[in-house]
Amino acid sequence: VNRRTVGTFTVSKVLVTFGGEDPANLTVPAARYFAGAGYSVTAILPEKKRPSEPLENITFIEPVVNLKETLYKYDLVVTHYGLTAFEANSAGCAVILAATSRLHEKLSKSYGFCTLSRKQLELPFDASLFSDVSKLFPPCAASGVENRSLGDYIKNLAHGARFECPVCKNSGKSAEKEKSPEEPDEIVARTEFRTFRRCRSCGIIYMSWSIKSEAADYGKSYFSEQYKNQYGKTYLEDFEFIKKSCGRRVMELNSTLRIAHYAKPAVLDIGCAYGPFLSAANDKGWQVFGTDIAEDAVSYVQNTLLFPAVCAPFPEFDSAVSFGINQFDAVTMWYVIEHFSDLAPVLTKVSSLLKKGGMFAFSTPSGQGVSAKLNRQHFFEESPADHYTIWEPSRAGKILQQFGFQIVKTVSTGHHAERFPQVKAHGWEKTSLPFKMYQTASRLCRMGDTFEVYCRKVK
Numbered sequence: 476v477n478r479r480t481v482g483t484f485t486v487s488k489v490l491v492t493f494g495g496e497d498p499a500n501l502t503v504p505a506a507r508y509f510a511g512a513g514y515s516v517t518a519i520l521p522e523k524k525r526p527s528e529p530l531e532n533i534t535f536i537e538p539v540v541n542l543k544e545t546l547y548k549y550d551l552v553v554t555h556y557g558l559t560a561f562e563a564n565s566a567g568c569a570v571i572l573a574a575t576s577r578l579h580e581k582l583s584k585s586y587g588f589c590t591l592s593r594k595q596l597e598l599p600f601d602a603s604l605f606s607d608v609s610k611l612f613p614p615c616a617a618s619g620v621e622n623r624s625l626g627d628y629i630k631n632l633a634h635g636a637r638f639e640c641p642v643c644k645n646s647g648k649s650a651e652k653e654k655s656p657e658e659p660d661e662i663v664a665r666t667e668f669r670t671f672r673r674c675r676s677c678g679i680i681y682m683s684w685s686i687k688s689e690a691a692d693y694g695k696s697y698f699s700e701q702y703k704n705q706y707g708k709t710y711l712e713d714f715e716f717i718k719k720s721c722g723r724r725v726m727e728l729n730s731t732l733r734i735a736h737y738a739k740p741a742v743l744d745i746g747c748a749y750g751p752f753l754s755a756a757n758d759k760g761w762q763v764f765g766t767d768i769a770e771d772a773v774s775y776v777q778n779t780l781l782f783p784a785v786c787a788p789f790p791e792f793d794s795a796v797s798f799g800i801n802q803f804d805a806v807t808m809w810y811v812i813e814h815f816s817d818l819a820p821v822l823t824k825v826s827s828l829l830k831k832g833g834m835f836a837f838s839t840p841s842g843q844g845v846s847a848k849l850n851r852q853h854f855f856e857e858s859p860a861d862h863y864t865i866w867e868p869s870r871a872g873k874i875l876q877q878f879g880f881q882i883v884k885t886v887s888t889g890h891h892a893e894r895f896p897q898v899k900a901h902g903w904e905k906t907s908l909p910f911k912m913y914q915t916a917s918r919l920c921r922m923g924d925t926f927e928v929y930c931r932k933v934k
């Protein structure tokens with residue numbers, strides 16, 4: 476509400492604030508930097524963190540309630556990237572940011588803020604900082620430039636959604652967490668739009684906050700336009716190729732399933748899409764059933780492939796009603812498990828749909844593949860907004876065990892030698908020997924960007 480009256484701009488009063496805690500200890504260096512040049516500096520810092528000697532031109536004050544309404548009293552606000560920066564900009568103050576991390580620096584610059592590094596704060600005051608005043612009032616923060624106005628930014632923040640660990644939140648095993656609810660899980664990655672944490676109870680990596688909370692639409696465009704944008708052709712155009720890799724998965728299932736050779740085992744494919752896996756399993760003598768929430772895909776399976784399929788959400792789906800079958804020899808989910816924001820009921824239902832000794836098989840992106848290991852920030856930036864969990868081969872066993880499954884086999888898939896830095900740097904061709912060596916190394920070290928899990932219902 477309170478804004479500076481706009482007139483000729485001169486700096487005399489400077490506010491330095493890095494939040495109540497100031498974990499990066501930037502308040503004192505930043506206050507000294509401007510005080511040294513003769514400006515009158517007010518610095519927000521709790522008493523216990525202040526230097527014992529008084530400093531010339533610096534007045535320390537305690538954290539201020541409703542700070543945003545007092546910002547207008549200052550000519551210049553020095554802070555880090557965050558809401559205060561936008562509020563100060565909106566209040567008509569000049570803003571200079573100090574970078575607490577490389578991510579903060581990137582974010583500050585992308586909104587056009589003038590940014591000082593910690594190193595610069597240790598040097599004598601640089602008067603050229605104030606030579607181009609327009610840099611202290613980045614227009615993209617206050618008014619719409621490239622759709623990045625303050626209003627849009629705040630609106631986006633308001634649309635953000637928080638998520639708990641999908642495995643633990645409804646598993647009845649969150650007692651450990653309830654003991655100390657104030658202590659959040661460790662952050663493994665933070666991108667402009669999302670935060671990822673590792674659950675300290677079950678070990679899975681999950682999306683704990685996302686700016687985009689609209690429910691994903693798995694309608695026709697998910698498999699046509701959207702799919703084509705990502706892979707260059709539609710799902711149906713890709714059908715035979717996908718089916719080929721499904722054939723290998725059926726062989727894996729055959730080798731792990733202990734069934735009498737005369738039986739015709741039954742498999743339920745959850746998230747069957749247009750049915751490439753059902754088709755491959757049918758070719759190899761399985762009795763196949765599919766479910767998906769995409770109507771167009773299910774009607775293709777029913778009317779073109781002629782397999783039993785239902786359009787139903789999981790885990791609400793009722794197998795006895797839909798297929799007259801209570802339990803299957805195998806249940807499969809190919810690139811589906813990461814889409815559930817609530818996994819405990821899903822895994823419990825999968826178990827109930829399996830005969831004892833039956834197999835549950837799924838595939839998912841790997842949090843331990845070459846992309847996740849060697850280009851971690853990019854991996855999390857690229858993780859789709861509707862992926863709630865990121866599984867890691869080394870931690871999957873412990874999680875599945877909670878639901879009565881024992882891993883029989885994991886297969887590392889999606890090998891991309893071209894994603895290794897050395898291969899990238901040399902530009903080795905796919906047919907070259909070094910490329911092939913990296914491809915082999917990726918297989919041996921299980922560095923694929925995706926993986927498959929085959930586990931048995933033991934309990």
Ligand SMILES: [Zn+2]
Nearest residue numbers: 640643674677
């Ligand atoms: Zn958990």
